[in-house]
Amino acid sequence: MDAYDLITRNASEVVTEDEVRALADDPEGKRAYVGYEPSGVLHIGHMLTANKLIDLQDAGFEVVVLLADVHAYLNGKGTFEEIRETAERMKEQFIAYGLDESQTEFVLGSEFQLDESYVLDLHALELETTLSRAERAMAEIKSGDSVTVAQAVYPIMQALDIVYLDVDLAIGGMEQRKVHMLARDTLPNIGEESPTCMHTPLIADLATGAGKMSSSKGVTISMEDSTEDIEEKVNSAFCPPTANPTEDGEERENPVLQIFEYHVFPRFERVVVERPDKYGGNLDYDDYESLEADLESGELHPADAKGALAGYLDELIAPGRKKIDA
RNA sequence: CCGCUCUUAGCUCAGCCUGGCAGAGCAGCCGACUGUAGAUCGGCUUGUCCCCCGUUCAAAUCGGGGAGAGCGGACCA
Numbered sequence: 001m002d003a004y005d006l007i008t009r010n011a012s013e014v015v016t017e018d019e020v021r022a023l024a025d026d027p028e029g030k031r032a033y034v035g036y037e038p039s040g041v042l043h044i045g046h047m048l049t050a051n052k053l054i055d056l057q058d059a060g061f062e063v064v065v066l067l068a069d070v071h072a073y074l075n076g077k078g079t080f081e082e083i084r085e086t087a088e089r090m091k092e093q094f095i096a097y098g099l100d101e102s103q104t105e106f107v108l109g110s111e112f113q114l115d116e117s118y119v120l121d122l123h124a125l126e127l128e129t130t131l132s133r134a135e136r137a138m139a140e141i142k143s144g145d146s147v148t149v150a151q152a153v154y155p156i157m158q159a160l161d162i163v164y165l166d167v168d169l170a171i172g173g174m175e176q177r178k179v180h181m182l183a184r185d186t187l188p189n190i191g192e193e194s195p196t197c198m199h200t201p202l203i204a205d206l207a208t209g210a211g212k213m214s215s216s217k218g219v220t221i222s223m224e225d226s227t228e229d230i231e232e233k234v235n236s237a238f239c240p241p242t243a244n245p246t247e248d249g250e251e252r253e254n255p256v257l258q259i260f261e262y263h264v265f266p267r268f269e270r271v272v273v274e275r276p277d278k279y280g281g282n283l284d285y286d287d288y289e290s291l292e293a294d295l296e297s298g299e300l301h302p303a304d305a306k307g308a309l310a311g312y313l314d315e316l317i318a319p320g321r322k323k324i325d326a
Numbered sequence: 327c328c329g330c331u332c333u334u335a336g337c338u339c340a341g342c343c344u345g346g347c348a349g350a351g352c353a354g355c356c357g358a359c360u361g362u363a364g365a366u367c368g369g370c371u372u373g374u375c376c377c378c379c380g381u382u383c384a385a386a387u388c389g390g391g392g393a394g395a396g397c398g399g400a401c402c403a
Contacts, residue, residue, distance in 0.1 A: 208364080239363050256363085279361080303362035 003027050006059050010262055011052070012174055012201040015184070019196040023168055027060040032169040035066035035109075035161060037075060038087035042097065042320060043222035044263065045173065045213060048200050050097055051266050052171055057103045064165050065094060070109040071157065074150040084108070093223050096320040098267070112164050113157060121163070121190060125156050128189040129182070137178040159183035162195045170197045175212070201262060204253035209238040209245060213255070221259075221313060223320035230317070234310040239302040243292050256302065256309055257295065261288045264312045273300065273308040 001009070004024035014020050023030050034049045053063045067087040069080060077083055091106050112118055135147055137155035158179050162170050170180055180197040188194055202212040206219045213220055219233055238245075239256040246252060264271060265288040273283040273291075283300060285291045294300035 206363095235362065237363060241362090245364085252364095301361065306362055 003059050006055055007061075008198065009055060010200065010266065011198050013177065013197075013199040015180065015197045015199075020169070020198065023196065024059070027056075029060070029062060030169065031062045031064060031165070031167040032056045032171055033064035033066055033162070033165050033167040034171045035068045035071070035158060036090065037068050037072040037077065038083050038090050039072075039077070040086060041222045041224045042090060042093040043220045044203060044259070045220070046094075047097060047316070048203065048262055049171055049173060050094060050099060051263065052198070052200050053104070054098055054100075055266070056169075056171075057100055061169070062105065063099070063103060064105045064107060064167060065091070065099070066107050066109060066161060066165065067091060068109045068161075070113045071154055074154050074157075076148075076150075080110070092323050093320045096323040097223075097316070098319075107165065109157075109161070113161070118160065118164055122153070122157060122160055124190045125160055125186055126153070128186045129156055133182060137182045155179045155182055156186075159187055163187065163192045168196060170195045172197070172199055174199045174202050201258070203258050203262065204238075204255045206233065206237045206255050209252035209255055210250065221317075223317050223323075225317060225321070227310075227314050230314050231310045234306050234313065237306065239306060241298060241302055242296055256305055257292055259309060259313065260291055260305070263316065264309065265291075267316060268312060271308065271312065273304050274311075275304045279304065 002024075004021055007024050007027065008014055008020060032053065034053060036046060053065070057063055067090060069083045069087055072078070072083045073080060087108060094104070094106075095101050131152055134152040134155055138147075138151050155178075158176075159182055162183055170183070172180060177197075177199050180195065180199070184194040184197070205211050205213050206221075219236075221230060221233055225233070234256070237256050238252070239254060240252075243254055243257050244251075245254055260271070269286065271285045271291065273285070275282055279301065280299075283294065283304075285294075291300065291305070295302065295305060
């Protein structure tokens with residue numbers, strides 16, 4: 001796999017392709033970042049962008065993980081003391097998950113976001129951004145919710161973080177695309193470059209295959225889960241025997257396949273689906289596409305796929321779980 | 327600061343006028359059917375009715391006080 005393919009694999013959007021190709025020509029020492037609001041426990045959504053960071057490290061990038069304590073504060077997640085505590089736990093879980101500690105720079109937002117020059121630049125950027133644009137950039141604001149000034153400042157700070165962390169490539173889930181587009185549009189107005197961005201897919205809701213998996217409500221898979229929790233959650237997941245299900249005429253995703261594609265295959269060379277002899281014995285895959293094809297054709301039954309998925313997920317989560325228990 | 331509206335199950339809300347066992351839809355949970363899940367069918371759970379005081383045999387409902395949220399406060403001066 002060449003550098004560009006590794007850098008962009010499993011990405012659902014690259015902005016822009018030319019810019020990323022330029023980075024891929026000489027990836028050594030380039031910097032990429034993802035920002036995370038410290039939240040209780042690392043879950044499968046965090047792990048998806050973390051997989052991308054691991055790809056980038058393999059390609060030679062330096063990786064910055066922003067533990068966005070100030071953002072969490074602006075989003076009403078608690079006191080700074082509480083937030084920093086969870087940030088510390090989160091950092092340990094990222095390392096346990098597989099980020100190379102020596103190649104990863106963990107930065108607390110408050111380390112630079114309170115500096116005078118940052119604050120002044122922030123105000124300059126506020127001057128360039130309309131309230132409605134900022135509001136639209138905040139993915140999680142539901143219509144009808146009342147929006148605070150803090151929530152409007154939030155995405156503007158994300159834009160400025162890209163400048164202050166001196167990164168060449170901003171990574172985020174697809175829900176971050178509006179923030180990144182805001183950054184691309186407004187940063188030039190204060191004399192900074194438009195950042196290059198790349199977005200990872202969102203895993204669909206486990207239970208329905210519709211919308212995105214939510215960590216705050218509904219079912220998510222996290223590093224807190226026991227082996228039994230994972231088996232139970234995976235087993236109850238929506239999984240019709242096809243990659244492109246429709247339900248009541250609505251487009252759905254197959255979350256079981258998505259997790260194979262975005263979590264299992266990037267981290268395992270070979271996937272074995274154990275199967276009783278009466279159903280045909282074990283199956284062996286070395287890429288995602290052949291597994292999907294077998295599910296589609298009926299060769300692979302969803303129940304067997306789920307069994308295998310639970311096993312591999314458990315293996316991915318085990319190191320982090322050990323950290324939490326310790 | 328002033329005015330109007332709202333506050334009832336996890337969510338959206340009905341009930342309030344005219345006081346009498348706390349409701350519906352959705353969600354959730356449990357079974358049946360499927361070699362998974364979903365769909366379908368059957369069953370079940372869920373409450374500080376925003377708070378306090380008062381009236382009454384009886385208050386989600388009526389009266390008073392308070393809190394929180396939303397919207398509005400244009401023109402002229």
